[in-house]
């Protein structure tokens with residue numbers, strides 16, 4: 001399946017928001033969001049519950065109107081040109097409106113016809129999507145006889161019947177089994193390879209890490225960081241070293257020896273390990289010297305790179321090693337601090 005045909009005549013940025021804001025009465029759901037997603041990019045939007053992810057997805061898919069700022073999708077303003085935007089986007093969530101008595105194949109053929117395809121082309125599109133989403137086997141069952149996972153995959157397939165150049169998926173893999181999840185990841189990567197821009201919201205850090213070219217973190221309605229998963233990990237997380245003393249009885253002793261040298265370790269008594277943040281080789285040397293002075297054989301040493309979970313803790317919640325964000329006052333939802341280390345979000349071109 002390809003979505004490249006649409007990309008050639010479209011602007012450089014598939015999604016572009018400027019100072020985008022949304023208020024619900026007293027609640028500020030989005031506040032000054034500047035976001036740019038080029039074609040061929042998967043942007044993973046992370047954020048705590050209530051951070052504003054669904055609100056942003058809703059505005060980009062014309063289901064909600066911004067209260068300030070602008071958003072353009074496929075070159076069209078989401079308010080002034082909502083109908084043109086709708087013709088160019090793919091969204092999950094259409095399933096709710098579908099008929100339980102229909103089959104997956106009939107459903108997709110109908111939607112493809114609604115997108116203007118002739119009979120034969122609509123059947124071909126439906127068959128392609130059924131195969132892509134592993135639905136061929138159940139294509140002839142009525143929807144009411146299909147499992148929840150099947151319906152969910154059909155919902156996602158339904159969003160792609162129009163070969164959208166911009167795809168917005170709000171937590172697309174929530175509730176999917178591991179195989180369906182991998183299938184969906186493949187589909188999303190394929191869409192981006194073919195030139196579509198995909199914005200997906202997720203709570204799943206592994207998903208963001210594996211799938212997204214660019215990760216953007218929303219915190220209380222504001223974008224607080226963006227970059228490739230690797231960039232964010234390098235900026236926020238720190239490497240660590242884990243020591244497992246050769247003699248397990250030395251673990252507590254080692255902890256005291258490190259503390260005596262001003263080094264704080266996370267102790268795991270069950271494993272007999274101590275883990276210390278060690279961004280530089282100098283810090284590793286300090287650990288080894290402290291242990292040596294105390295007469296402790298450091299035994300096994302393991303080095304770990306930072307993970308996206310650390311990034312998330314630091315940026316999305318403010319509880320983590322990012323000092324700028326930690327220093328931010330704990331304000332009410334929607335009045336998040338001005339810390340925006342990532343500046344305007346740029347997708348990887």
Ligand SMILES: Nc1ncnc2c1ncn2[C@@H]1O[C@H](COP(=O)(O)OP(=O)(O)OP(=O)(O)O)[C@@H](O)[C@H]1O
Nearest residue numbers: 024027029047048049050051052053054055056333
């Ligand atoms: N229709 C609404 N009326 C009033 N407040 C709303 C409405 N929709 C969202 N909000 C509020 O806007 C803020 C952002 O909500 P939103 O659903 O966009 O967050 P989210 O990041 O998608 O959260 P979750 O991960 O829990 O789905 C929250 O404070 C929420 O309570």
